[in-house]
Amino acid sequence: MKEWISGRNPVFETLRASRRQIFRLWVAEGAQEKGHLGEIWAICARRKCLVERVPRSRLDSIAENHQGLALEASDYPYSTLLDILDLAEQREEQPFLLILDTLQDPQNLGTVLRTAEVVGVHGVLLPLRRTATVTPAVVHASSGASEHLLIAQLNLAQAIATLKEKDIWVIGLESGSEAQEVSRVRLDGRLALVVGNEAEGMRSLVRDSCDALVRLPMRGQIESLNAAVAGSVVLYFAWQQRSKAH
Numbered sequence: 388m389k390e391w392i393s394g395r396n397p398v399f400e401t402l403r404a405s406r407r408q409i410f411r412l413w414v415a416e417g418a419q420e421k422g423h424l425g426e427i428w429a430i431c432a433r434r435k436c437l438v439e440r441v442p443r444s445r446l447d448s449i450a451e452n453h454q455g456l457a458l459e460a461s462d463y464p465y466s467t468l469l470d471i472l473d474l475a476e477q478r479e480e481q482p483f484l485l486i487l488d489t490l491q492d493p494q495n496l497g498t499v500l501r502t503a504e505v506v507g508v509h510g511v512l513l514p515l516r517r518t519a520t521v522t523p524a525v526v527h528a529s530s531g532a533s534e535h536l537l538i539a540q541l542n543l544a545q546a547i548a549t550l551k552e553k554d555i556w557v558i559g560l561e562s563g564s565e566a567q568e569v570s571r572v573r574l575d576g577r578l579a580l581v582v583g584n585e586a587e588g589m590r591s592l593v594r595d596s597c598d599a600l601v602r603l604p605m606r607g608q609i610e611s612l613n614a615a616v617a618g619s620v621v622l623y624f625a626w627q628q629r630s631k632a633h
Contacts, residue, residue: 390523393450393457397523399423400531401458402430407534408461411437415446415455427456452527463521466537468546471510472553474537478509482555483629484579485622486512488543488593492585493519495615497528499582502619504532506626512579513540547596550579557581559589559597560621566602574625582618 389410392401401407412431418424431438446453475482485503490496496519503511519525520540526533539546547557558572559581574580581597583589594600603617 388462389459390462391449391457391459392523392526393446393453394527394530395423395427395454395456397526397529397531397534398456398458399427400534401460401526402427402434404531404534405434406464409434409436410459410461411439412459413439413441413446413457415443415453416440417443418455424456450523450527463526463533463538465521466510466539468510468512468539468541468549471512471537471539475509480507480509481575481577481629482550482553482579483508483625484510484512484550484555485618486543486547486557486579486581486593487514487518487618488581488589489514489517489584490582490614491517491519492615493522493524494528495519495585495613496521497525497530497533498615499618499622500525500529500536500538501532502622504529504536506622507629508536508622510537510539512543512546513538514543515540544592544596547579547593551596551598553577555579556599557597559583559594559600560602560617561588561594561600562602563600566600568604569601569621569624570604572599572601573628574621575628575631578625580618580621580625582614582621585614 485508521533555577557579
């Protein structure tokens with residue numbers, strides 16, 4: 388299958404990651420050669436990708452906020468849990484995974500994927516159903532970070548059982564009183580962080596599979612943070628601890 392990736396950063400990172408088959412690049416007539424555009428053209432030339440100048444209206448018909456650029460490419464190349472664990476081993480690092488339990492908003496998924504890539508997560512696990520997947524909208528929301536991540540879609544209960552067999556600590560993010568403040572929990576070892584659905588949090592089966600639950604301290608008036616923002620904050624807590632451990 389084919390799909391259109393739009394926006395300068397998403398297109399650039401898709402080309403730079405070189406994980407998809409590419410077919411053609413549309414550039415809006417009159418688009419100025421700023422930022423990554425020159426590098427994008429150079430990569431397309433090396434990969435023998437057709438580059439076409441088209442009226443901006445043609446780009447408007449396939450995407451919003453396209454920034455004068457759209458790339459036709461094969462669909463997202465999902466990975467496996469084994470791929471993710473192998474990557475941690477290749478880097479000689481303790482496994483660091485993110486599990487997203489039925490996160491449904493593409494913007495939220497893109498946001499937390501962008502953070503995951505920045506902090507060095509080895510891979511992201513998505514469930515088989517009731518979840519946002521890596522669509523062009525998610526690639527755009529992640530500013531192309533999704534293209535550099537290993538993302539697997541699988542049965543989460545089975546995946547968590549496999550992680551536990553490999554001595555990977557599974558920690559769920561929750562706002563309830565049973566959860567410990569995140570600063571009191573070690574996040575520097577073999578870790579899989581679980582972030583739940585925007586409205587309902589983790590499903591009970593996934594929640595019960597966690598070795599520990601953590602929460603972020605709150606002092607403001609609103610009830611809680613957006614799931615993607617809260618997940619991003621905890622990922623940074625983990626990154627900070629893991630950096631100090633090395």
